[in-house]
Amino acid sequence: MSGKDRDSFLDFRRNLKMARSPEAYIRGTTKHFYEWLDGRSISIAEGHPVWICGDCHLGNLGAVADCDGEVAVQIRDFDQTVIGNPSHDLIRLGLSLASAARDSDLPGVTTARMLEALIAGYEAASVESQVSTPQLRKPKDIRKLLKRAIHRRWKNLAMEDLQTKHPLLPRNKRLWPLHRAERAAVLALCSDREMEKTVLDPEKFTSDELTILDAAYWIKGCSSLGRLRCAVLVRNGKHGPVSLLDVKEAVPAAAPSASETRMPRDYAERVVAGAKALSPNLGERMVASKVLSKAVFIREIAPQDMKIKIDRLTGNEIQAMAHYLGGVLGHAHGRQMHHQEWRSWILELGRSRKKEPEMPSWLWSSVIELLSIHDKAYLEHCRRFALVHH
Template identity: 25%
Template sequence: MVEQLTRADRMALGKDARTLAPLESQAEFAPDRSRDPVGLLLGQAKSRVAELVPVRHGRMLVSAFTFYRGAALPMAADLATTPASGLRVQLCGDAHLANFGAFASPERRLVFDVNDFDETVPGPFEWDVKRLAASLAVAGRDNGFPLKARRKIVLAAAEGYRTAMRGFAEQPLLDVWYAHLDIEQAIGDFRAQMKAKKFKAAKGLLAKAHTADSTKAQRKLTTIADGQRRIVSQPPMIMPIEEVFASVQADAIYQEIRTVLGKYRRTLQSDRRHLLEQFSLVQVARKVVGVGSVGTRAWILLLDGGDGTEPLFLQAKEAQPSVLAEYCGRSQYTNQGERVVAGQHLMQAESDIFLGWTRATGPDKVDRDFYVRQLKDWKFSFPIELMIPSGMALYAGICGWTLARAHARSGDRVALAAYLGDSDRFDQVIADFAETYADQNERDYAAFQAAVKDGKAEATTEI
């Protein structure tokens, strides 16, 4: 059982944390002279699929923001050198603005939440806030926003986080646990904050989210060949498993996959396990996903409910140790897939009904951990490039609220609220940090570009 402190004691903890890390200190970032962000990024290639590492590098070269998305490890190392209050929560670990989005709840409502937990571990709450804040500054620069507009955007995120946390501190724990954001309601607020043409485009994308499901994925990703439903090969982006392991007998591959699926099913609650058992495996393929995740092993699994008209697409994504683990403590879970799933359940208001984990041994005889979820279930990410400053500020506030709600579920919301305070001092220092780190990100991006140019890092930009 968790020790139950009085509310007064919890408030005192938050105020005492200001002695350890005064609010003003949260703006501090002084790059260590020995830091080597390019070296850290290249070191990650050792555990990834070698032929896909250049694809990852190519995607990171697109812009300073795509570089930032892939550079979670260098920032984790940097955050470890900054002041910390000692107030810990379950971290997303990579809370940049593109890792928030909409998806279907089990009740078939479109909800908005944090949606990437590859790096989740317990750690200092500031690290998620700073990762989000700096991402807004970097994205604002990519969109051509001036400094004043970027600062307003970051202030909106920090204020959204702070005021939400103070609100949650006054609510019963069960109310906090059940809180969620209905994006269909919130999307109306964007209308006045976006150019009419851009809002119409974004609204159309949101409407399409309701059709982003396994049936649509089947139409897009498969074809009928020799009377059988098959996943279309699009190397290197999508490759049927028979092509990836051409030297291994297909029967042996699928026998192992069915064994792994059985282990995964046992991690689901009983009703969902019963539902999954109604589907049979059709085919598996490797799929390249994301920016920072490229090179980790990600598989899509086509299953069918019986007659070829009831598809279910699952995604099994490799879970490696969090990039934060070295800096804020390793996970209590020995299976990294379980780490991801446990963190996701703790932080999200509602999660995919098929979210589970497993471990698989590849043809190379190496054990790897995976987490599994649906490939498509009304997933929608708001197009950052369509945002004008006022629209991004509104979005930033929603992200701040959402992150606070996620943190309030695992951390001491009363202590956090006391630390943050009721003035805008926290907001201002986070905005200062965001611009400072955006400057550092540009220097790191330039160093990465130089490494590619000099042949120290290989990149494929055509994919």
Template identity: 25%
Template sequence: MPLEHMQTAGVLPRAERRQAGRALRKIVPRSLHGQWAPSPKRRDPVDLLVETGRHRIASLLPIRYDRMRASPFAFFRGAAAIMAADLADTPSSGLWVQACGDCHLANFGVFASPVGNPVFDLNDFDETLPAPFEWDVKRLAASFAIDALSRGLGNTAARQMAAQAMEAYRRHLQDLARQDPLRAWWSHVGVAELLGGIDDARLREREMRRLETAVEAGHQGYPRLVEKSRGLWRIKEKPPLVVPLSSQRDDTHEIVARTAFEAYRLSLPEERRVLLDRYELADVAFKVVGVGSVGTFCAIGLFVTRDDQTLLLQLKEAQASALAPYAGSSLYHNQGQRVVVGQRMMQSQPDPFLGWTQESGNDQHCYVRHFRDSRLSPIGQDLAEEALPYHATLCGIALARAHARSGDAARIAGYLGTGRAFDVAVARFALAYAAQNELDWRLFLEAIKAGQIEARAA
């Protein structure tokens, strides 16, 4: 995405850019980032949720709301639009980056790089857009505070988790600001290295064994997801979450999905088209996706070679970013292109199959990516369950690396400084926003009870 809001790193020497960032503290003191109070004009959170659902598949909204009512953290995951509106009323340093837009701890994880090496990184970019760097870090910090409170760890632990993520972000950004641009650009968080840093020896050894098993299994295709029957390859049916479209009486959605996959091919660079053309589209299925995306159109395409090698690609609808009303609309009319370019900008090892649909006259924008192998994801989930402080550090490091690729790391590092003033302030904000999120969640539960919105399990 064109970074029209950002100051380029090449205008001034690194030391002068760092000093410029330090000077911003006089305009926007770091302590201001600790403040949170709802605006007198703050919209009703339930109304805002309902409004964001108007362009989603209506029959799936009750599933989305059912998932969101499970806990304050589940609600937080689906409430990116609410927090985007709130963040727009908070102090900003004016330092912009390519923002994730929905930066919470569950949107980081372990997955295989294009060459099969496991990496830890951001993995959701549906809301990506250029925005102030503080918006991502505050949402990340709030997610750790909310998660800690949901586990019954108390306010002190919640504040510490948020501060730990911010300290890791600040320290790693300082390190990246000192590196040459090329080295900083290609830096990544390797999973073997990150597991080696776990203090608990039993947990460390167990996760290393699981990593080895998952990586080995990843080379064996998708045995749990696809099957060959009577000479034909098919995606396994798992209703209501995965439903093959080829078996439906009404073939409208199947035609839409197949047409979209064909249109997507045109967005790929020629060498990637050569690779994709070694496979043929054999089957398509509808898929219900995670909390934040339930209600958007999502399909899986099964591609197969003549020698029975399989490839799964995910086609996902892209709507306008939740940040757009406050950070400005994307310069890309095609929202799928916005997501793809943002992911390429932020992720250390982007997916070679990333692309978007380019159908003229169609206002449903989609993007395509390699379908992730879920066998690696429990490793990241277990780190969050059993080594939460370590997970906070990893997320902070990964976010700093992502921001340094698009933003001016020297200016941001100068603004953050080497002390803990920013960490403490954002941790204070995180705890206050966790309380706000709890209030919003309870209003949401009351709306369900009153019949204002419907929630039901899949």
């Protein structure tokens, strides 16, 4: 398949995925989210500039393993990370939770209480310690997620991501042959000894016989469809363990950065820096590089890495989830601030609410207005997609 044909198909695939549900549409419209946010008249709170996720929706949080195999719930996607206003992550996560609440047919009062729980969990985050796991009360669904993640092994990862029990990359609807120049560049990149030391677990990969088994173009994600993305299998020795590497193109962030901040100019180095600041479990497993002059970042995908998947929740369950994830986000932001900066930011959040336990007025009005804008845009997207592909 030529580059032009591949791009055309992936554009169709992205539009199809975005048409499947309102939550999928949220995942694929980060650029529009910031355009909508910028077009609103209400001002939002300006927190101390820190590394933010920039695309903090439910699908971008989940179980993440560190290099020692310890698992914690952290942010797991950093394509949009910048040094910016922490309010943007709160609004983005609030919008995603509000959409999930409505998909569960929950009443509007639940959405209000859920946003109150989100901000309460955020404000209660313990940021005194620099450890990667905040001490938060885990909802039932989070406990199940972590239990599953801890017990996952290579065969589980292979079945979910590769649709095979074997250490190979089958060619199917998700894994395509790379173009010749791409394949040569990716294999050369993954053969680099310095990259191996950075990305791969040094305790597991001790042999000098590290072998690249295969590499393929990977159809994965939603907003990233159309960018260069590759799955690479490597083995330690003739019969040693196999690891799956994810090579992903980095692009400019849609999230606005704070003025007078210093970030890496290279897109991949920016992604890695943001990941290390927000989610050390994942950030320490990432490295920036180049493939055919494109900035890419590479990480080993651990079997324990799992996204949060929500089907239908009760009102109490989604409030508990919002409180917990608010704490995860608060810890990710707060661990980058000095104690006084964090306390000042929490006081600012308190000043922007009318009374306890309400959420700040700008958070409520932003989420509700963006939800209505999003609904209209989603239905228009579905109409256009149906007309074109009828």
